[in-house]
Amino acid sequence: MRNIDLDSLEIFRTVAEAGGILRASERLNRVPSNVTTRIKQLESRLGVPLFRKQGRGIVLSRDGELLLSYAQRLFRLADEVESELRNGTPTGVFRIGSLESTAGSRLPPVLSKYHRQFPGVVIELVTGTTCSLVQRVRSHEIEAAFVSEPFDAHELVSSPVFEEELVLITAREVTEVRRASCLRGMTLIAFADGCSYRKRVNEWLSASEVIPARTLEFASYQAMIACVAAGTGFAVAPRTLLTALRATRDVAQHPLPVRIRRNRTHLIWANPGSSALRHLRAILDASVGLGVPRQVVGKVT
Numbered sequence: 057m058r059n060i061d062l063d064s065l066e067i068f069r070t071v072a073e074a075g076g077i078l079r080a081s082e083r084l085n086r087v088p089s090n091v092t093t094r095i096k097q098l099e100s101r102l103g104v105p106l107f108r109k110q111g112r113g114i115v116l117s118r119d120g121e122l123l124l125s126y127a128q129r130l131f132r133l134a135d136e137v138e139s140e141l142r143n144g145t146p147t148g149v150f151r152i153g154s155l156e157s158t159a160g161s162r163l164p165p166v167l168s169k170y171h172r173q174f175p176g177v178v179i180e181l182v183t184g185t186t187c188s189l190v191q192r193v194r195s196h197e198i199e200a201a202f203v204s205e206p207f208d209a210h211e212l213v214s215s216p217v218f219e220e221e222l223v224l225i226t227a228r229e230v231t232e233v234r235r236a237s238c239l240r241g242m243t244l245i246a247f248a249d250g251c252s253y254r255k256r257v258n259e260w261l262s263a264s265e266v267i268p269a270r271t272l273e274f275a276s277y278q279a280m281i282a283c284v285a286a287g288t289g290f291a292v293a294p295r296t297l298l299t300a301l302r303a304t305r306d307v308a309q310h311p312l313p314v315r316i317r318r319n320r321t322h323l324i325w326a327n328p329g330s331s332a333l334r335h336l337r338a339i340l341d342a343s344v345g346l347g348v349p350r351q352v353v354g355k356v357t
Contacts, residue, residue: 060098060102062130062131062134064097065127065130066084066131067080067084067086067091067094067095068094068095068098068106068120068123068124068127069127069128069131070083070084071091071095071107071114072107072116072120072124075113075115076113076114077091077092077095077114095107102119104117104119105117105119106120106123125195125196125197128196129196132199132330133330135148145174146177146330146332147174147177148176148178148332149177149178149180150177150178150179150180150199150332150333150336151179151180151182151198151199152179152180152181152182152198152199152200152201152202152336153181153182153183153184153189153198153201153202153203154181154182154183154189154202155183155184155185155186155189155204155321156247156276156277157220157253157277157293157294157296157297158202158321159183159202160277160300161294161296161297161299161300161301162202162296162321163181163202166336166339166340166343167181169339169343170335170336170339173335174332174335177332184250185247185248185249185250186203186204186207186250186251187207187249187250187251187252188250189201189202189203190208190209190212190324193209193212193324193326194209194211194212194326196326199325199326199329199330199332199333200323200324200325200329200333200336201323201325202217202218202321202322202323203252203321203322203324204220204252204319204320204321204322205252205319205320205321206252206255207252207322207324209324211326212324212325213324213325213326213327213329214322214324215322215324215337215340216320216321216322217321217322217323217340218320219319219320219321220294220295220296220318220319220320220321221294221319222253222256222292222293222295222316222317222318222319223292223293223294223295223298223309223310223311223312223317224257224290224291224292224309224310224312225281225284225290225291225292225293225298225307225309225310226289226290226310227284227286227287227308228285228307228308229308230290230308230310231308232310233290233310235264236260236261236263236264237264239261239266239268239290240266242268242289242290243268243269243270243271243272243288243290244257244258244261244270244271244272244289244290245271245272245280245283245284245288245289245290245291246271246272246273246280246291246292247274247275248273253292253293253319254292256292256316257292257316259316260312260313260316272288272289277293277297277301278301280293281293281298281301281303281306281307282306285306285307292312292316294319295309323336323337323340
């Protein structure tokens with residue numbers, strides 16, 4: 057791997073993005089035969105095919121996808137080094153992930169402060185479930201992510217950043233929910249499988265042998281809350297999110313058992329982190345200061 061230069065990786069990345077040698081050669085201002093030769097040399101050096109034919113074009117092989125993820129990291133680090141040596145501050149694209157609830161209630165002041173301090177950094181934020189975000193960090197699609205307990209993040213580093221109180225929400229007509237059995241026959245409204253909050257509430261229901269009549273999956277809390285307010289079913293959400301969305305008057309809130317109610321959001325990443333990530337962690341530590349990073353070697357429950 058030490059023999060792979062950034063120029064070869066740039067040619068490889070351009071071919072991957074363009075989906076073909078001819079289009080890549082036009083972008084690179086090289087003759088197609090030169091691009092083809094460089095790709096073949098790279099494949100020979102690595103001992104694996106990086107592309108496979110698909111129709112009239114080519115797509116990445118499984119090994120090619122892995123190399124592309126590492127190439128993106130190398131380009132980011134190269135840009136970062138040059139920027140810091142020249143200016144002393146990070147620049148470039150900083151890709152992070154977040155739960156939608158965290159993005160809506162916790163991150164706006166943090167990211168606003170980050171932007172003020174480091175205007176040269178372009179933050180690309182994607183949202184998803186805890187499971188999907190962990191996978192995207194592992195595959196280097198994003199550098200870090202805000203995820204919720206419980207999660208399984210082998211070989212990643214984790215630092216707790218936010219304390220959350222989860223509440224059960226129903227239509228306002230439901231005045232009291234003392235136990236899980238009160239929800240028997242009702243509809244659960246949640247994100248897709250992989251959502252840690254959904255996992256927690258399902259475990260609570262299962263302990264009382266309660267099975268929701270059905271489960272409706274949504275992609276946003278606004279839609280979920282509107283559905284709950286209309287009397288369609290029940291859901292679980294962080295109390296801070298309800299406040300941020302000004303939805304506290306739209307639904308009834310019911311306390312959950314302590315083991316379900318108390319929850320922490322973690323920032324996870326793969327070492328080594330970039331300077332952009334280090335500055336984000338510094339802002340988080342100054343804002344919330346909930347913990348020291350630790351190596352995750354198993355499941356967090």
